[in-house]
Amino acid sequence: MDAMTPTAPVLEARNAGMVFNPGTPDAVEAFRDVSFTVAPRETLAIVGPSGCGKSTLFNCIAGLLRPTSGSIFVGGNRVGDTAGHVGYMLQKDLLLPWRTVLENVVLGLEVRGTPRRASEAKAKDLIRSYGLAGFEAAKPSQLSGGMRQRVAFMRTLALDPDVILLDEPFSALDFQTRLLLQIETMSIIREQNKSAILVTHDIGEAITMADRIIVMTHRPARVLAVHDVELGQEDRDPVNIRENPHYNACFKQIWSELGAKVAS
Amino acid sequence: MAAPPNNSAASPPPGPALAGAGGPAASENGPALKKVWPANRWDPRVLILQCAVVAGLLLAWEAAVRSGFAPAYLYGQPSGIWLKAVNSIASGSLLRDSWVTFEESVAGFLIGGVLGTAAGLALWISPLAGKVARPIIVALNGVPKIALAPLIIIWFGIDIGSKIASAAILTFIVSLITAQSGTSRVDADLLTLMRSLGANRWQTFRKVVMPATVPWIMAGLRLNVGFALIGAVVGEYIAAKEGLGYLVYYAGTLYDLNSVWLGIFALMVMALVLDGAVTVLERTLRWE
Ligand SMILES: Nc1ncnc2c1ncn2[C@@H]1O[C@H](COP(=O)(O)OP(=O)(O)O)[C@@H](O)[C@H]1O
Ligand SMILES: [Mg+2]
Numbered sequence: 001m002d003a004m005t006p007t008a009p010v011l012e013a014r015n016a017g018m019v020f021n022p023g024t025p026d027a028v029e030a031f032r033d034v035s036f037t038v039a040p041r042e043t044l045a046i047v048g049p050s051g052c053g054k055s056t057l058f059n060c061i062a063g064l065l066r067p068t069s070g071s072i073f074v075g076g077n078r079v080g081d082t083a084g085h086v087g088y089m090l091q092k093d094l095l096l097p098w099r100t101v102l103e104n105v106v107l108g109l110e111v112r113g114t115p116r117r118a119s120e121a122k123a124k125d126l127i128r129s130y131g132l133a134g135f136e137a138a139k140p141s142q143l144s145g146g147m148r149q150r151v152a153f154m155r156t157l158a159l160d161p162d163v164i165l166l167d168e169p170f171s172a173l174d175f176q177t178r179l180l181l182q183i184e185t186m187s188i189i190r191e192q193n194k195s196a197i198l199v200t201h202d203i204g205e206a207i208t209m210a211d212r213i214i215v216m217t218h219r220p221a222r223v224l225a226v227h228d229v230e231l232g233q234e235d236r237d238p239v240n241i242r243e244n245p246h247y248n249a250c251f252k253q254i255w256s257e258l259g260a261k262v263a264s
Numbered sequence: 265m266a267a268p269p270n271n272s273a274a275s276p277p278p279g280p281a282l283a284g285a286g287g288p289a290a291s292e293n294g295p296a297l298k299k300v301w302p303a304n305r306w307d308p309r310v311l312i313l314q315c316a317v318v319a320g321l322l323l324a325w326e327a328a329v330r331s332g333f334a335p336a337y338l339y340g341q342p343s344g345i346w347l348k349a350v351n352s353i354a355s356g357s358l359l360r361d362s363w364v365t366f367e368e369s370v371a372g373f374l375i376g377g378v379l380g381t382a383a384g385l386a387l388w389i390s391p392l393a394g395k396v397a398r399p400i401i402v403a404l405n406g407v408p409k410i411a412l413a414p415l416i417i418i419w420f421g422i423d424i425g426s427k428i429a430s431a432a433i434l435t436f437i438v439s440l441i442t443a444q445s446g447t448s449r450v451d452a453d454l455l456t457l458m459r460s461l462g463a464n465r466w467q468t469f470r471k472v473v474m475p476a477t478v479p480w481i482m483a484g485l486r487l488n489v490g491f492a493l494i495g496a497v498v499g500e501y502i503a504a505k506e507g508l509g510y511l512v513y514y515a516g517t518l519y520d521l522n523s524v525w526l527g528i529f530a531l532m533v534m535a536l537v538l539d540g541a542v543t544v545l546e547r548t549l550r551w552e
Contacts, residue, residue: 062460084462094457098475107471108461159461 008076009037010195011061011086011163015070017220018056022068029220030056033070036214036223038163043189043196045206047254048216048224054199057221058165061197062088074163084112087161087194091168093152095140101127101151102136108159119158126154130188146177153185157192164189164196170205179238182208186236203254207247208236215257225257340521345529348522362530364507365496368424369538372431373485373492380436381481384443388473389465394444401444405437409495413502422503431495435488439481446480447473482546489538493531508534 013034020028030053038044046054059065061072063083072079074086095104102123109119127136132150140148149169156164169185170178186209189196200206206213207229215225230246241247322342328334329341336344352358387394412433420426450473458468500509508527515523 059456064456064459082462083459086460088457088460090453090457092451092453094451094454096454096472096475098478110471111458111461111463111467 007040009073010040010075011038011197012036012073013057013061013070014073016057016060016067016072017069018053018060018065019068020056031216031219031221033222035070036226038195038197040162040195041190041193042212043186043198043210045198045200045210045213046216047200047203047206047213047258048221049218049258050201052216052219052221054216054221055167058088058167058197058199061163061165062086084108084159085161085163087156087159087164089152089156089164089166089169091171093140093145093148095148095151095155097140100137100139101132101143104140104151105154105158107155112159123154123158126157130154130184144177145173146181149173149181150184153188157188162195164194166196166198168199168201171200171202178202178205182238183236185209190233203251203258204242204247206254207231207250208238208241213250213254215254225254227253337519337521340525344522345525348526352526358526358530361506361508361511361527362534364424365427365493365500365509365531366534368427368496368499368507369431369492369534371428372495373435373488373538375428376432376435376437376492377439377485377488379432380439381443381484383436384440385447385469385474385477387444388447389469401437401441405441409434410498413498416499417503426502427496427499427504427507427509430499431492434491434495438487438491439484442480442484442487443477446477449480450476478549482542482549485542485545486539489535489542492538493535497531 013036016034017032018030020026020030034057036044046057048054056065060067061074061079063079063081063085066081077085079085096107099107102120105123105126106114106116106119109122110116114122124136127133130150130153132147132154135143135147140151143151149172153169166185170181173181182205188194198206198209210229213227213229214223215227216222217224227250229250231241231244235241235244235246325334325339326342329336329339349358387397409430412430416426416429416433420429454472454476455468458472463471496507497509497512500507501513504510508530512524512527512531515521515527
């Protein structure tokens with residue numbers, strides 16, 4: 001991996017902090033003094049106790065919320081009040097039930113004003129390359145959970161973002177579908193030269209998919225530790241990876257870091 | 265090709281459980297589309313039973329009157345109602361009264377439904393207007409509409425206009441509230457998704473909020489069938505020279521209970537017809 005070569009990061013958080021309702025009795029400090037970078041083609045995983053502020057951090061990166069301190073840069077530009085500069089995929093697939101698969105995949109392109117013919121051609125290509133050919137006209141209610149999540153991922157890819165945010169994208173799926181989607185998503189991200197941040201509370205998922213893992217503390221979240229995952233693409237088979245000594249060492253380390261912080 | 269379905273199924277240990285994973289494995293074994301059964305398959309037994317129930321009630325009623333258990337001057341009598349129906353159909357008066365009430369209800373239904381739905385949806389587009397309107401809606405909904413009768417008569421006269429107005433007022437409020445509740449119950453994550461795609465408020469409204477609210481709007485219209493008829497009939501009670509409400513009211517003052525019942529049954533038929541029309545509309549707009 002070329003994580004070592006000095007390239008400008010595609011994403012950078014500089015001392016970012018977020019307080020909801022600041023200065024009121026309802027003030028909630030979600031995260032504090034968070035700094036990290038994401039290199040081109042790097043996948044970063046964020047693990048941390050639930051409720052620590054990970055989704056809030058994503059909302060700030062996506063430009064849906066403004067951090068109350070520090071700043072976030074995507075592609076060298078400071079994230080302001082505009083959105084649409086990163087791909088954002090949430091835990092729920094959020095497919096529109098009245099639209100077909102194809103119409104769901106083109107949603108972002110439609111919002112952006114891409115001509116219908118061009119956006120449908122692009123969506124059909126995506127659908128075909130990722131194994132959902134024949135389902136273009138199906139309604140989401142006719143699909144399994146795994147297929148729905150795949151369609152949601154294609155909707156994200158259709159806008160061709162450089163950075164993709166994945167907020168616990170597989171947590172609602174059953175175990176086997178989750179493993180399949182982990183390798184599938186990971187290889188699509190690599191193949192398309194995307195950068196990604198994956199929020200998960202599944203330590204195994206983080207190690208399987210990411211080049212680097214950030215462990216966050218409980219709320220207000222701060223960066224507790226950063227780990228490099230020294231596994232090649234070929235080591236990341238979700239079954240065999242569990243026998244890899246590096247995987248086990250990494251797992252134990254993160255487990256103890258999370259456990260210590262959750263218990264305290 | 266990144267992990268197309270055929271390879272991905274090969275890496276984990278193959279087994280029957282894999283097919284249950286849905287996902288790519290399922291698409292190998294033929295189409296994985298779930299079967300969606302038609303919810304309302306027509307069943308002739310339902311119609312037969314419905315007719316039997318109605319016939320049974322009418323027969324029991326007739327028997328109660330003939331046996332002297334229930335006096336006809338207090339309860340009316342199915343055979344008497346039937347005679348009234350035949351006579352007033354022959355003279356054309358039933359049809360004329362029905363048509364008047366039908367016109368008033370449908371006009372009120374359309375005006376109230378369209379304006380109420382538009383207003384309810386508009387309150388989503390402008391959250392400030394939504395906040396300002398909330399107590400006003402509560403007050404409008406809570407006030408007994410009959411209290412508005414003097415105003416309606418003064419503003420719209422005693423002809424068809426006042427009946428349309430009272431039907432429109434009732435249906436307006438129902439459509440306003442259902443449409444507005446529908447918009448406020450749209451999944452907040454869907455709105456987050458649209459913002460993350462860079463959508464503005466209008467795009468979010470057109471592509472997400474409006475279609476998501478359709479079932480609510482339809483539920484409101486269904487309620488409005490009843491409210492439109494209430495509006496028209498109450499309007500006719502207050503001041504009218506024709507219409508089913510007038511027929512019922514006038515016959516009531518004369519203790520002509522068979523005519524009262526005739527008017528009520530005509531209103532029931534009208535409710536069924538209007539409800540059927542809403543069902544047809546619902547089918548064309550439905551997405552579930
Ligand atoms: N709009 C908001 N106003 C106030 N508090 C909020 C808001 N959104 C989230 N929070 C709070 O911020 C904290 C972090 O939430 P979240 O980012 O969703 O956590 P995570 O994704 O790590 O589970 C939680 O305690 C939550 O209650
Ligand atoms: Mg979260």
